[in-house]
Amino acid sequence: MTDKIDLLPGTLDLLVLRTLHTLGPQHGYGIARRIEQVSERRVLLNQGTIYASLVRLQQDGWIDAEWGVSDNNRRAKFYSITSKGRQKLTRESEAWWRLADVIESFLEPRETDR
Amino acid sequence: MKRWLRKLVAVLRKRPLDDELREELDAHIDMLTEDNLAAGMEPDEARRRARLAVGNPAVAQELHRDARGLPTLESFLQDLRYAYRTLTRDWGFTLVAVSILGLGIGANTVVYGLVDALILQPLPFAEPDRLVWISNGEPGATNPSLLASRVLTFEGWREASTQLADLAAFSPFFTRDSWALTGDGRDPEPLKGVLVTDNFLGLLGVPLELGRSFSTQEVSVDGPAAVIVSHRLWTQRFESDPALVGRAIELNDVPYTVVGVLPRDFDFGSAFAPGYRVDLLLPGILEQMAGWGNTLSVVGRMTPEATVASTRQELEAITTNLKQERPELDGWVVFANTIPLQEQVNGPVRGALWLLWGAVILVLVIVCANLANLMLVRSVSRRRELAVRAALGAGRTRLMRQVLTESLTLTLFGVAVGVGLAWAALRLIVSRQAVVLPMLERVRIDGSVLTVTAATTLLVALVIGAGPALQVARRGGLAALGQSSRGTVGDRAEHWTRSGLVVAEIALACTLLIGAGLLVRSFGQILEVELGFEPGRRASFQVSAGARYADEEVGRFHLDLLDTLRSLSGVEGAAFSDNLPLDGNRSWGLRRSDDPDGEDSISAYVRLVSDGYFETMGIDVLAGRELTRDDTDGDPVVVLNETAARTLWPERDPINESAELYAGPTRVVGVVADVRHNGLDEESGAEMYLPISRFGVRNFSTVVHTDGDPRAMAGQIRGAIRELDPRIPFNDYRPLDHLVDRAVSSRRFFMSMLAGFAGMALVLASLGIYGVISYSVGQRRAEIGVRLALGARPGRVLGEEMRRGMVLVGAGLAIGLIGAVLASRFIGSQLYQVAATDPATYAGMGAILFAVALLAGYLPARRAARTNPVSALRSDT
Numbered sequence: 008m009t010d011k012i013d014l015l016p017g018t019l020d021l022l023v024l025r026t027l028h029t030l031g032p033q034h035g036y037g038i039a040r041r042i043e044q045v046s047e048r049r050v051l052l053n054q055g056t057i058y059a060s061l062v063r064l065q066q067d068g069w070i071d072a073e074w075g076v077s078d079n080n081r082r083a084k085f086y087s088i089t090s091k092g093r094q095k096l097t098r099e100s101e102a103w104w105r106l107a108d109v110i111e112s113f114l115e116p117r118e119t120d121r
Numbered sequence: 122m123k124r125w126l127r128k129l130v131a132v133l134r135k136r137p138l139d140d141e142l143r144e145e146l147d148a149h150i151d152m153l154t155e156d157n158l159a160a161g162m163e164p165d166e167a168r169r170r171a172r173l174a175v176g177n178p179a180v181a182q183e184l185h186r187d188a189r190g191l192p193t194l195e196s197f198l199q200d201l202r203y204a205y206r207t208l209t210r211d212w213g214f215t216l217v218a219v220s221i222l223g224l225g226i227g228a229n230t231v232v233y234g235l236v237d238a239l240i241l242q243p244l245p246f247a248e249p250d251r252l253v254w255i256s257n258g259e260p261g262a263t264n265p266s267l268l269a270s271r272v273l274t275f276e277g278w279r280e281a282s283t284q285l286a287d288l289a290a291f292s293p294f295f296t297r298d299s300w301a302l303t304g305d306g307r308d309p310e311p312l313k314g315v316l317v318t319d320n321f322l323g324l325l326g327v328p329l330e331l332g333r334s335f336s337t338q339e340v341s342v343d344g345p346a347a348v349i350v351s352h353r354l355w356t357q358r359f360e361s362d363p364a365l366v367g368r369a370i371e372l373n374d375v376p377y378t379v380v381g382v383l384p385r386d387f388d389f390g391s392a393f394a395p396g397y398r399v400d401l402l403l404p405g406i407l408e409q410m411a412g413w414g415n416t417l418s419v420v421g422r423m424t425p426e427a428t429v430a431s432t433r434q435e436l437e438a439i440t441t442n443l444k445q446e447r448p449e450l451d452g453w454v455v456f457a458n459t460i461p462l463q464e465q466v467n468g469p470v471r472g473a474l475w476l477l478w479g480a481v482i483l484v485l486v487i488v489c490a491n492l493a494n495l496m497l498v499r500s501v502s503r504r505r506e507l508a509v510r511a512a513l514g515a516g517r518t519r520l521m522r523q524v525l526t527e528s529l530t531l532t533l534f535g536v537a538v539g540v541g542l543a544w545a546a547l548r549l550i551v552s553r554q555a556v557v558l559p560m561l562e563r564v565r566i567d568g569s570v571l572t573v574t575a576a577t578t579l580l581v582a583l584v585i586g587a588g589p590a591l592q593v594a595r596r597g598g599l600a601a602l603g604q605s606s607r608g609t610v611g612d613r614a615e616h617w618t619r620s621g622l623v624v625a626e627i628a629l630a631c632t633l634l635i636g637a638g639l640l641v642r643s644f645g646q647i648l649e650v651e652l653g654f655e656p657g658r659r660a661s662f663q664v665s666a667g668a669r670y671a672d673e674e675v676g677r678f679h680l681d682l683l684d685t686l687r688s689l690s691g692v693e694g695a696a697f698s699d700n701l702p703l704d705g706n707r708s709w710g711l712r713r714s715d716d717p718d719g720e721d722s723i724s725a726y727v728r729l730v731s732d733g734y735f736e737t738m739g740i741d742v743l744a745g746r747e748l749t750r751d752d753t754d755g756d757p758v759v760v761l762n763e764t765a766a767r768t769l770w771p772e773r774d775p776i777n778e779s780a781e782l783y784a785g786p787t788r789v790v791g792v793v794a795d796v797r798h799n800g801l802d803e804e805s806g807a808e809m810y811l812p813i814s815r816f817g818v819r820n821f822s823t824v825v826h827t828d829g830d831p832r833a834m835a836g837q838i839r840g841a842i843r844e845l846d847p848r849i850p851f852n853d854y855r856p857l858d859h860l861v862d863r864a865v866s867s868r869r870f871f872m873s874m875l876a877g878f879a880g881m882a883l884v885l886a887s888l889g890i891y892g893v894i895s896y897s898v899g900q901r902r903a904e905i906g907v908r909l910a911l912g913a914r915p916g917r918v919l920g921e922e923m924r925r926g927m928v929l930v931g932a933g934l935a936i937g938l939i940g941a942v943l944a945s946r947f948i949g950s951q952l953y954q955v956a957a958t959d960p961a962t963y964a965g966m967g968a969i970l971f972a973v974a975l976l977a978g979y980l981p982a983r984r985a986a987r988t989n990p991v992s993a994l995r996s997d998t
Contacts (some may be wrong), residue, residue: 036152060188063188077152
């Protein structure tokens with residue numbers, strides 16, 4: 008297994024928003040699990056720290072939070088993306104793609120290896 | 122903005138939010154555990170891996186808190202709580218520090234309150250910077266008679282000036298008149314009233330509470346008798362009756378219709394006649410007053426484009442023209458000296474107040490130095506604690522912030538105490554009218570005072586916390602862990618700082634002591650001034666013979682009153698005067714009869730007095746005789762004072778010489794000693810005494826000379842007066858001492874304040890010395906113990922320790938003395954017959970400071986000499 012990637016600050020926010028956009032309302036564990044899945048475990052994520060991101064996103068108004076009941080009857084806090092959050096997601100995604108394009112044109116083409 | 126508010130809320134809701142997170146984390150771990158179980162792990166393993174994946178809950182909590190709240194604010198609050206705990210645990214230090222701070226800040230607040238109300242705030246009139254005062258004299262002239270203007274000049278200015286939108290005037294000689302308020306069934310009350318022009322209130326922009334100002338008829342000859350009453354009179358005597366306007370009140374037996382009530386915040390006396398309470402405004406009938414001579418004090422309002430300089434120029438030009446055009450002005454002093462009204466109102470006290478402010482700021486500097494020293498000493502003893510904190514992860518910035526928060530908390534305690542003290546002190550000063558100062562009534566602790574106090578607080582907190590904070594910045598806390606907790610002696614920078622602070626304290630205290638000493642000596646000189654009359658065992662009250670006495674009856678009234686008083690046992694003498702010393706005056710021209718052109722005429726203060734006046738007042742008769750009852754009829758006679766006599770007749774005795782007054786020829790029959798009439802620090806000038814009954818004067822002051830304390834006679838005298846005429850008011854019966862008191866009141870006030878500050882400074886400086894030596898002795902206990910154990914004589918140890926201290930004191934004294942000399946020019950204007958570099962005062966204060974500092978240094982040094990060598994060596998802490 009290759010080394011896990013440290014997430015750049017702020018990118019976790021993007022992943023969270025994307026996850027909520029795709030999956031709909033989720034609790035903290037669900038979001039963490041999804042991120043690990045999608046990134047095929049390439050992302051180094053201390054799962055407890057996700058809550059700091061979540062509360063920040065909440066204060067900025069990109070996501071909402073509500074206490075609810077999970078599948079197996081646990082009391083958990085569910086987070087959902089807001090319309091403002093969706094707009095932010097679109098903006099950030101575009102920004103990332105643009106950045107990625109620019110960087111890619113500078114770097115040497117790599118071999119696809121794992 | 123909303124986000125910030127949310128964060129603030131999160132700080133306040135710390136505990137519930139923490140609980141919520143804990144719940145979320147628990148749920149998270151549970152769910153992960155279940156998934157692990159589903160994947161086939163053993164229960165224990167499942168849970169363990171789940172916990173690992175979630176990570177350290179404490180870290181999650183911290184990150185969560187930082188993300189949701191305001192970390193800076195939270196750490197500040199934490200520091201505050203901590204500071205509060207440390208300070209309350211260390212009672213001794215905190216008490217001393219807070220007391221010192223409280224005194225220093227309190228004193229500053231008081232003085233700033235005075236400066237603000239008396240000098241900085243604009244006058245309570247509309248657009249006060251447009252108002253000017255126009256006086257008839259050279260700047261610096263003090264004879265009010267020479268400062269007032271004639272009606273003719275006033276009207277001339279009014280007509281011709283383009284720089285002034287309008288001029289108004291009042292008569293400044295109102296102080297000797299008394300208006301008896303009678304007729305409403307209560308005790309007759311003696312009131313002061315001033316004559317004003319009809320546009321006086323309008324020009325100043327004073328809105329009346331009720332009614333209106335005077336109409337044109339009311340200021341015309343034979344117009345209706347009208348009066349405007351003060352707010353105080355309206356509330357206290359008339360119970361705020363809204364129907365007072367339109368009613369008539371009886372003043373000196375004449376009904377006057379009340380046409381207006383003044384607003385609460387207009388106090389005529391406060392602005393124009395400090396020390397007098399004026400309750401009535403009466404119409405100034407210019408036509409009548411035109412014949413009275415110089416009787417108007419003039420106020421003008423400039424047009425928006427005018428300046429004081431342009432106004433002054435214009436008025437001077439107009440005055441010159443007037444003198445040429447109007448022959449009536451020949452022989453009269455006519456000037457137009459224009460200054461801003463603000464300068465007229467508070468000019469006399471400005472110098473003293475700035476001085477006081479400077480002094481109290483020096484006191485604050487001493488307070489800061491003292492506290493900085495205390496904090497430095499304290500910080501040494503807390504080095505271990507800081508070191509531990511640093512080891513636990515506190516960065517330098519955090520430690521510095523904590524130190525500064527502590528000094529801020531301490532300062533806030535001090536400010537709370539200080540502002541409380543200041544408030545009480547100011548209330549005392551204002552309510553008891555402890556001092557005669559213009560605009561005193563509006564002194565209070567208001568927004569601007571509090572703002573300045575807040576700024577001072579921050580500054581002080583910064584200054585006193587700077588020492589420990591810099592220590593932390595330099596050392597970073599950890600280094601201290603490695604040292605022996607005895608502390609290092611060799612920290613040069615700190616040692617020098619402490620010594621330097623003490624030297625500064627001593628120097629400043631020395632300067633303040635010298636300043637105070639000079640003022641005290643000056644005041645002593647003033648009190649020793651030969652008044653010329655004897656205020657002890659004498660009292661006065663004002664009498665006005667109202668309209669119920671016809672003109673012919675006034676003479677009889679005078680005689681009856683005198684006889685009644687003189688017949689009382691316990692009364693050694695009684696007499697009248699229209700003007701008491703130190704209580705207002707006026708002057709007339711006087712010349713010798715053989716000087717028809719009046720080339721050598723003088724201006725003399727006039728007193729209209731009854732027979733027996735000189736004896737009653739204790740004024741020495743130097744030649745000739747007193748005035749007697751017979752002088753009422755027959756040839757006009759006059760008694761002169763020494764100065765007048767010598768000026769007009771330098772070559773011989775003026776007895777039986779002939780002189781000329783405006784009223785006609787008169788004969789000199791006596792010469793008496795000079796009396797200080799204007800103020801204690803001014804020469805008497807020429808004075809003349811004329812028989813009061815010749816002039817049918819209805820308003821005068823009665824003086825009684827009693828056997829014992831005049832206050833004890835009050836009841837008897839009141840009874841006798843009441844029998845004679847129950848409408849004569851008696852509420853202002855006061856010992857003559859109060860005249861002297863009022864004359865020296867502001868001088869005494871400033872002297873006392875400065876003396877108080879100097880005292881504070883002395884105490885603080887000695888504490889400083891005590892502290893420094895005490896500390897140094899404490900640090901070197903082991904070393905001293907060794908020396909004593911090895912046979913050094915205790916006396917020698919004592920001497921050495923003291924020498925350290927005295928070197929500092931010597932340096933401080935030297936700097937202080939030089940500083941005092943340099944600053945002496947600022948205090949010169951406040952002194953009376955004492956040089957600003959008076960060697961006796963300098964030497965005396967220096968000696969006092971030295972002696973006190975010596976004692977302060979001796980006590981800890983003695984402790985050092987008495988150290989028990991064994992215990993000193995044994996205790997390794």
